[in-house]
Amino acid sequence: MSIQSLILLGVTLSAFLTVLTIGMRVAPADLRCVFSRPSLLARSLLAMIVLGPLIAIVVCKLFMLHPAVIVGLVTLSVAPVGAMFSKSMLPLVAPDNPAYARGLFFASTVLSVMVTPIAVEVIQRLFGEGEIVHVSPLAVAQVVVCSVLLPLGVGLAIGQRWPATRRWVPAIQKVSGLVLLVCAVPILVAAWPLMVSIVREGTLSAIVIITLAGLAAGHLLGGPGEDDRTVLAFATVSRHPGVAVALASLTDQPLAPVAVLLAVLVSELAVVPYKLWRKRRRAAIAAARQGSPPTAAH
Template identity: 40%
Template sequence: MALTHIIPLLINISIFFMVLALGLRAGRGDAIYLLRRPTLLLRSIVSMSVVMIAAAILLSFLIDPAPAVKIALIVLAMSPVPPILPAKQIKAGGSGAYAVGLLATASVAAVVLTPLAVTLIGRLLGVAVDISASRVATVMLVSVIIPLGIGIGIRTLLPDAAARIAPAMSRAAMILLVVAALPLLFEAGPAIWAMVGDGVLLGLIAFTLIGLVAGHLLGGPDNGNRTVLALATGTRHPGVAIAIATANFPHEKAVLAVVFYHLVISALVSLPYVRRRHVASGETPA
């Protein structure tokens, strides 16, 4: 098997076990947390979908970045919460139930919302772009729904065993993700550096900052919810973004590079916010 096939496989395996570890810590009602809070659910959708799609379109006109950056911003805005995010949200003082519920709800909603958003933006910008609901559903099932459901099921039946294996599984999955992703980041380096003067850094930094501010403001009065929604809005699911990009722009390799580097840049940009929320929640930052 070629390296180009092995690396994505390892990334998918690491994400599967990362979400499985999250499910091992989750309560039975966490996955439907937002369904019992329709107002918070509506604010969450507005923050992650409406605001960020508008931000991507606005940045595309204001910064006028390279075409690959513009495409990447748009596909990132239409992608839901990344499955590696809830652990970071919880460590930053966010509500664990909301983090898990947002991941589950956004993943299911993405099956309907993402294809609609892709079609709408494509018509608005005059770009031929499309993604099927079945393809989005496949990504969401493999990376979120199935492992989260398995983890919650194990915790319900074997709570002591779940508590023992969750930390080790989470650490191992994170190590595997880093090891698998590094070659891709290094390979994409030349494509990124070639676009440094074309708005790539400015666009990705602004995208994340807008997300953090929008999520914090729309998260409501609860500080834990604000933390969760801020980080969820500023970060996107790379699997869905890549699926949209490869389906519509197979020859734009730089788009994939921008999507991967968004993960790095969003982590760096959100770091001061995460540290501040650590302090606000009374914890010592790691």
């Protein structure tokens, strides 16, 4: 087996383990937190499934981007929520209020098996004669099932059948993070020259605009609860890069997977100001509540 194959296997294993641990920790209360609030669920799906891809499509139409970048941005916008999403929300919400993030990840992952193939088909029709995206809906569904739905289902089954295994989650997450770090460094080093080759005037601006507009859409639709705003904002822009790379590799643009990596890197930098603001906001709310009777967090 070649070094490249080992690296890709490591990335796949890391993503599988991450989603597996999320499934192991999902509790009925997490699902009730989402499904017991139909209005918030509807707004969440609107932001993630409709507005996120729509923003990416509009920006791609307005900017003169490299075809590979267009494919990368579009496939990233229709990919399921990223595997690290619920864990990354822990420092940004109240310590006793992570249920919405876990429940939303579970719900969106299950729905993505149907939604992502449909979204890809709609986008192909919207781009029309440009013929930028060539992906079979069945192939899209297979990628989503193998990448996120399968490990999520396995993790859920393990967690429900053997609850004691949940104490292994932190150790599994550490292994997953270490494997990803070891594999990501050589991938980024090798892909960097290719990333530079597809950057045109306006490319970085387009990625930043898509990210900020997605954050704004999620933040506005997630209210009035502060934690709900934060979670939905990040859910709208936090997509599974592994699924997006797999989808992009099915198209006729060989550099599209590289464009996905570029978009992920730029997006991670673009969300930093919002992340810092939400941390300060959460700290201010916690400080204001000190000495006051506890109230339910939303």
